[in-house]
Amino acid sequence: MTVDLRPERAEPAHAEGAAAPRPVGPSATPGATDERRVKLAIRDLNVYYGAFRALRDITLDVHANAVTAIIGPSGSGKSTLLRSINRMTDLVPSARATGEVMLDGANVLDEQVDVVEVRRRVGMVFQRPNPFPKSIFDNVAYGPRLYGVRGKTLDEVVERALRASALWNDVRDKLRASGLALSGGQQQRLCIARAIAVEPEVVLMDEPASALDPRATLLIEELMSDLKTEYTIVIVTHNMQQAARVADETAFLNMGDDRAGYLVEVGVTSQIFTNPRNRLTEDYVSGRFG
């Protein structure tokens, strides 16, 4: 049995934000409980930059085919957490991680694991749209080409990715035009198309709408709701309304006294925003700090 947790596109309720969170998750739809498969099991994750501990003992389950939002004040390690899931933390020479990030039962932090394979399975969308200075087609085709997709199959893959990111109708006649010629929102959707063209299982989004205008932001949010039928989505956001609108579950990170980020609370989004267990969470989601 599959349970479609997607809200209707036109449903105005989910644009109202924290005031009217969607009834999703196990508490609201009890029948769905059994279907919630853990895609990512993060256990006692600690990330250090040199001697500095950026994340302390993070333990968190990310469920398949759901949107999980990571919220928290600046410096609470949201991006670091996101980046340790696809090993982008490797790019910082001094970075070191302990603990486990289990992707379908295999630890991606394991030295033996092929980082290329991890990143194929775990795609990423960045804060600012970062299309390559190439044509729209070549941007989307970049990933598939890495894995040997050529010719007609490549055309199909590119079209499918562009359709899935709701960009196909905008660009079908100008696939050879530069990706940089698109508007900011279109560029970000191009980056989403690029990420999903390699058919990842998880898509990480690091504040994907923070550089976009409200209209483009809404499109990206709608896209997330669509994409979660096929992908597991983890999004970092500064925008609590956004988390309330798009996320099925929300994790709240805070910065400790030692400046290390730690997990305060994780739960179904409606619970986090309306009935948080922790006082800090309540203060944060009601805008009293952060």
Next chain:
Amino acid sequence: MTVAALAVQRQRRRVARRKLVSRVMLALAGLAAAIAVAPLIWIVGYVGLEGARQLSPEFLTALPTPVGVPGGGIANALVGSFMTVGLGLIVAAPVGLAAGVYAAARPDTRLGVTIRFATDTLAGVPSIVMGIFAYTIIVLPSRHFSAFSGGIVLAFIMLPTLIRTTEEMLKLVPASLREGSLALGAPEWRTSLRVLIPAAINGILTGVMLAVARGAGEAAPMLFTAFGNPFMNTDLNQPVATLPHTVFVYAISPYEDWRAKAWATAFVLIAIVLLLNVAARWLTSWRARRMGTLSG
């Protein structure tokens, strides 16, 4: 007068003073800029005027004539310059670009630091010293001057410019592009080749142009290597004339007609470098308009 009025008056005076200082400074800066540009205009203008007088189609296609014989040209030097600069570029470009890519990708490694240090040192070596070096390692063992040795010495001279500009231009590419590629699972070499280098290609080609211009203008090392040749030669193993060396030989001669030819040759040299520059810029800006690479 009230205290308030006095304060207002003082304030006005202060603002007027500031405006005056601003204007004086701006004028000084403008003057400095003009002084800086003046030599360029002066040199190009003077060489242009002196050189254009001698210039004719024949000058580009004919071989040199002895003193006193009218006509004659610099076809041999054009071919020689093309050979030596071309060979230098073929040798130096792959090495220089690769080293620049490495230095940009791995700036903190021992090799990265070494590349940068060696490049700066090499850039500081006078070209005549490079000439003597090439003379010792190529010309002496082979027992004759050659276009080949000229090309090699130009490769040494071009190398620092190529490495440094490639490195600097790659560093200007936003880190987000590199991350975007790596996040898709692309290995680093592929990221450099398919994303970073295309994004920086304008700047890199500008660096290549600078290197060519630098190499094309070198006379001193040619004294020890390409040596000069009044006849047409296309054999890499034989001496060739080059444009800057021809300028040198003609300019220090005691003959009026040769000195006039020195101006004309210098003019041709400048014109070629300028044309190459414009062509490269046009080419890269056309590409930039299509794909939005960084301007360089």
